[in-house]
Amino acid sequence: MINEKVEKALNDQINAEVYSSYLYLAMSAYFSAIDLPGFANWMKSQAQEEMIHMIKMYNYIIERGGRVVLGAVAEPPAEWAGPLDAFEATLKHEESVTALINKLVDTAISVSDHATNIFLQWFVSEQVEEEANVGAVLQQLRMVGAQGHALFMMDRELGNRPAPSMPASE
Numbered sequence: 001m002i003n004e005k006v007e008k009a010l011n012d013q014i015n016a017e018v019y020s021s022y023l024y025l026a027m028s029a030y031f032s033a034i035d036l037p038g039f040a041n042w043m044k045s046q047a048q049e050e051m052i053h054m055i056k057m058y059n060y061i062i063e064r065g066g067r068v069v070l071g072a073v074a075e076p077p078a079e080w081a082g083p084l085d086a087f088e089a090t091l092k093h094e095e096s097v098t099a100l101i102n103k104l105v106d107t108a109i110s111v112s113d114h115a116t117n118i119f120l121q122w123f124v125s126e127q128v129e130e131e132a133n134v135g136a137v138l139q140q141l142r143m144v145g146a147q148g149h150a151l152f153m154m155d156r157e158l159g160n161r162p163a164p165s166m167p168a169s170e
Contacts, residue, residue, distance in 0.1 A: 001064065001065045001066075002061060002064035002065060002066040002113070002116070003111045003113050003116075005107060005110075005111055006107055006108055006111060006113050006116050007061060007064075007066040007067065009103075009104050009107045010057050010060070010061050010066070010104070010116075011061070011068060011069050011070075011071070012071075013057055013100060013101070013104055014054050014057050014058060014061075014068065014070065015070070015071045015072075015073065016097065016100055017050050017051070017053045017054035017057065018050075018051070018054055018070075018073050019073050019074055019076070020047075020050040020053075020093065020097060021047045021048070021050035021051045021054065022047075022073055022074075022075075022076050023047075023076040023077075023093060024043045024044070024046040024047035024050060024090075025043070025044065025047040025076075026076040026077065026078055027043040027046075027080070027086050027089075027090070028040045028041075028043035028044040028047060029078070030078065030079065030080060030086065031043060031083070031086070036083065036151075036155045037155065037159060038154070038155035038156055038157065038158040038159030038160075039083060039086075039154075039155055039158050041158060041159045041161060042137070042158040042159075042161045044163075045161045045162065045163050045164060046090075048163055048164050049164045052164055052165075053123070053126070056122075060116075060119055064115070064116075077089075083141055083151065084138075084141045084142065087134060087137055087138045087141055088138065090134050090138075091131065091134045091135060091138055094127065094130045094131050094134050095131065097127060097130070098127040098130075098131065101120065101123045101124055101127050102124070104120055104123075105117060105120050105121075105124065108120060137154075137158070140154055141154070
């Protein structure tokens, strides 16, 4: 049976993952509206990945005999000053998610919930990857600026990001 404190923290994180998905879907819509379909694709894939994270936590709570309680999801912003601004916001958001995951690990450790601590290590590693991926796009955007051919070349490259899929064991 899952610890009550851990169950609550995981349910809160489910909400945070859904918000992340919602935020990235809003960014995808923004990029579509400004005619950057590759950026839109990248963000839509990111939104789908966040839902996979949510489902992993959902399944874990149930597997441990807990109860999933879904809360209201905050409305994300709908506008950014441009691609650079959107990716700066994305990195800031991913850094906040990393802090939430770290706090979750701390909660699991504080109640000696070793199974949850092990489960969460995947998310710790995932956040390193998330920040690195966003950071790489952000660095390229800083180099190319918000205008010109390089931005459209980036758009074409980001359009090649495949949609994620739930691992077979999930």
